[in-house]
Amino acid sequence: MxxxxxxxxxxxxxxxxxxxxxxxxxxxxxxxxxxxxxxxxxxxxxxxxxxxxxxxxxxxxxxxxxxxxxxxxxxxxxxxxxxxxxxxxxxxxxxxxxxxxxxxxxxxxxxxxxxxxxxxxxxxxxxxxxxxxxxxxxxxxxxxxxxxxxxxxxxxxxxxxxxxxxxxxxxxxxxxxxxxxxxxxxxxxxxxxxxxxxxxxxxxxxxxxxxxxxxxxxxxxxxxxxxxxxxxxxxxxxxxxxxxxxxxxxxxxxxxxxxxxxxxxxxxxxxxxxxxxSDVGSWDAFYEVMEKDENRNVKVGNVIDINTKDSLILGNKRVVSTIGIEDLMIIETDDVLLIAKKGEGQKVREVVRKLKESEKFKHLTEFHTTVYRPWGSFTELEKGDRYRIKRITVKPGEALSLQLHYHRSEHWVVVKGTAKVILEDDNGNLKEIFVHENESIFVPKTRKHRLINPGKIPLELIEVQVGEYVEEDDIVRFDDRYCRE
CATH class of the missing domain: 3.90.550.10 (Spore Coat Polysaccharide Biosynthesis Protein SpsA; Chain A)
Structure with missing residues (x-):
């Protein structure tokens, strides 16, 4: 079989x-x-x-x-x-x-x-x-x-x-x-x-x-x-x-x-x-199959509940505090807070539909603040009119594509591990540079570059992007081991 x-x-x-x-x-x-x-x-x-x-x-x-x-x-x-x-x-x-x-x-x-x-x-x-x-x-x-x-x-x-x-x-x-x-x-x-x-x-x-x-x-x-x-x-x-x-x-x-x-x-x-x-087809279904406390609450994350009964509370980074509630579902992520009455879980798709119709919020239906890539992940920490700040994690032995950006420069600060950076110089030659913990490197716009983790532990760094356009589609790939376009 x-x-x-x-x-x-x-x-x-x-x-x-x-x-x-x-x-x-x-x-x-x-x-x-x-x-x-x-x-x-x-x-x-x-x-x-x-x-x-x-x-x-x-x-x-x-x-x-x-x-x-x-x-x-x-x-x-x-x-x-x-x-x-x-x-x-x-x-x-x-x-x-x-x-x-x-x-x-x-x-x-x-x-x-x-x-x-x-x-x-x-x-x-x-x-x-x-x-x-x-x-x-x-x-x-x-x-x-x-x-x-x-x-x-x-x-x-x-x-x-x-x-x-x-x-x-x-x-x-x-x-x-x-x-x-x-x-x-x-x-x-x-x-x-x-x-x-x-x-x-x-x-x-x-x-x-x-x-x-x-x-x-x-x-x-x-x-x-x-x-x-x-x-x-x-x-x-x-x-x-x-x-x-x-x-x-x-x-x-x-x-x-x-x-x-x-x-x-x-x-x-x-x-x-x-x-x-259970096919876990709604938050109501999720509540049904999860283990409950003495007040029939399902709690995940940092939750402080007082006089709370028959509720689903999923916290993320923040502490979620509840007082005197009953039959509610509270789901918190970095960028969205969902509060619904139990029994209304099937209507979450209506929220998603409205978000998709919104030019401002439709991205929320696609991505989390943490986005996974074949080489690791990045988490958006903050975003403004001409800047964006990310925390990037590269798995051992993995590498980002050789790429350039037309509209933004990048500044990388290594928090953990050692980064091997391939960076194009003023003469168009690719040079290899090692950047260690508490060290940084500047990547100008329109310069080819590549980030590699040559070590045995995950590489973590903070990336600060500055430019007139800081969206993900400002990327031109020249070589990629994962065969992405």
Whole structure:
């Protein structure tokens, strides 16, 4: 069995902590590991590292590699099967592309089972989940498309639902031992996110399950269903090489696997999961799955709470103090403070929409004050009309591109470590200069330059930019080891 981890989503429902350039699958909220890292570790309870296929977009490739290197040693990161979508085309094209990769690059047969998992879910206990994965593999080998259904615990309006039909008998699934044969049901219908009254009806009926977005099927089965129900995807994959599919990925329809296949197939079955699960699709959902104190508060960061109950309080650098509040969600970052009533978490997307419409604030939906790069990160400390101040961290052995700026000069002060600076002189020659702690160097505008960390510890420095234009797009790259434009 191969596991496909879908890690290209850019949702902002956990704004302001989740943003387009650093979405929720990479977040470590009150935890040492991100949701993506937990997904990888959970998958490895059922498959080997070489059986993982991680599909994401080009913007996230360095997040993926950095987070894999935190879980595994650096030398093993490049051995993971990583597919980079040129642009997002939803889950159906992503799964088709991954299936093609498995056939062509991993040399598997059409009878190989693919298990598909999003990268941003919370699941426990993980050992029990691994058993469900192995059960799904057995069922999928018999030609079914298995979807994992979560037993609803409340009338949730933020999830889609799967309506189960009759149970499949042991003879239909060819299992001889009832102890190893899970109860599975034919899928009657998929339902979109309901209103509250409809969700209450689903809960009362007892044969409706939350749609987890996890599936298992053989390559043969899914290609047959693409051919029957989504020929516009099948035709682009069947008669092309993997490289050709990737090159023409933009022409793929933007559609989900639910719409392309699951809502139409006659091979769909639902395997109910008796575990704790959340797609963390809102701050309300985050509150539900987190550990609470004696007043049913979830607190992360520097929080002082007095007479506070049933609230979610996430602090960042500042101390967050609350007095006499109840049923509130307070999320603080360097540049945004979100305060909402519990139960209104799904409306965060409306805040994001309004910010996107604002010329002044639309950048807030894209970036944090800390921006991650393949070489490390930078944090904006202050910005004015003609200046910008950053704290830059360069990982050991990494280097920024050889570049120049037309509109700004830069002054670098090393705080920790040793910097190797490549700087163009008055004659156009590139010179190598070492800058140590408490030393500085000036980089004039229009001069080629490069910053390198030759040491064994992270390099930290303060950068002061001065000029008539201090935005990120004032950069001309001449050489870049990360192949950025």
């Amino acid at each position: 191969k596991t496909i981890i879908l890690a290209g989503g850019s949702g902002t429902r956990l704004f302001p902590i989740s943003r387009k350039k650093y979405p929720k699958q990479f977040l470590k909220i009150g935890d040492e590991k991100s949701l993506f890292q937990k997904t990888v570790e959970r998958s490895l309870l059922a498959v080997n590292p070489e059986d993982l296929i991680i599909i994401t977009n080009k913007d996230y490739q360095f997040h993926i590699k950095n987070q894999l290197s935190e879980v595994f040693n650096d030398s093993s990161v490049e051995s993971f099967n990583l597919i980079l979508e040129p642009l997002g085309r939803n889950t159906a094209p992503a799964i088709a592309l991954a299936a093609k990769f498995a056939l062509e690059k991993l040399k598997v047969s059409e009878d190989e089972v693919l298990f598909v998992s999003p990268s941003d879910h919370i699941i426990s206990p993980v050992e029990k989940f691994a058993e469900y994965m192995k059960k799904a593999e057995k069922i999928a080998k018999e030609g079914y498309i298995v979807t994992f259904g979560i037993r609803p615990t409340k009338p949730e309006t933020g999830y889609g639902y799967i309506e189960a039909d009759s149970a499949l008998s042991l003879t239909e699934t060819n299992h001889n031992s009832p102890s190893t044969n899970p109860t599975i049901y034919k899928v009657r219908q998929f339902h979109e996110k309901p209103d509250l009254e409809t969700a209450k009806e689903y809960l009362a009926k007892g044969n409706y399950y939350w749609n987890s977005g996890m599936f298992a099927f053989t390559i043969k089965t899914i290609f047959e269903e693409f051919k029957k129900n989504a020929p516009e995807i099948y035709e682009k994959v069947e008669n092309s090489t993997f490289e050709e599919v990737l090159e023409n990925f933009e022409s793929m329809p933007d559609t989900s696997i639910d719409y392309a296949v699951m809502e139409k197939t006659e091979k769909g079955v639902v395997l109910p999961l008796d575990i704790t699960w």
